[in-house]
Amino acid sequence: MRKDLEGKLVKRFPTWFNVNGDVRHTLMPFGFEHGDGWFNILWRLCADLEPLVAELEKETGERFEVVQVKRKFGTLRFYVSHHTDPIEERIAEAQGESSRTCEVCGQPGKQRETGGGVRARCDEHAHSPEGQ
Numbered sequence: 500m501r502k503d504l505e506g507k508l509v510k511r512f513p514t515w516f517n518v519n520g521d522v523r524h525t526l527m528p529f530g531f532e533h534g535d536g537w538f539n540i541l542w543r544l545c546a547d548l549e550p551l552v553a554e555l556e557k558e559t560g561e562r563f564e565v566v567q568v569k570r571k572f573g574t575l576r577f578y579v580s581h582h583t584d585p586i587e588e589r590i591a592e593a594q595g596e597s598s599r600t601c602e603v604c605g606q607p608g609k610q611r612e613t614g615g616g617v618r619a620r621c622d623e624h625a626h627s628p629e630g631q
């Protein structure tokens with residue numbers, strides 16, 4: 500994803516995305532490994548997770564972190580440090596949404612076989628192999 504889009508998420512949720520962290524602990528220094536079209540899905544996901552994470556951090560006294568964000572088998576994967584049912588459910592919802600959202604432009608799409616593997620693509624970007 501473009502650096503300016505990544506920057507918006509990191510700025511809004513600074514304690515979640517440890518982009519300067521140790522790669523033995525977090526893979527976020529590698530960036531968000533997917534196309535720009537999923538930015539809105541991510542943004543809404545994070546906004547909805549915020550109260551759930553606040554509750555979790557209050558209960559456990561621990562700090563929640565997102566350790567990797569990438570595309571896998573044509574859908575968005577969002578790996579986190581702490582797992583509760585509500586958090587898992589909301590992440591699964593975003594993953595489902597990503598499978599129907601063009602990873603290039605964010606318009607409605609579907610899973611298609613491209614030269615680069617299975618990707619979520621709209622009609623216009625049906626043959627675009629990469630994330631941008």
Ligand SMILES: [Zn+2]
Nearest residue numbers: 601604621624
């Ligand atoms: Zn598209």
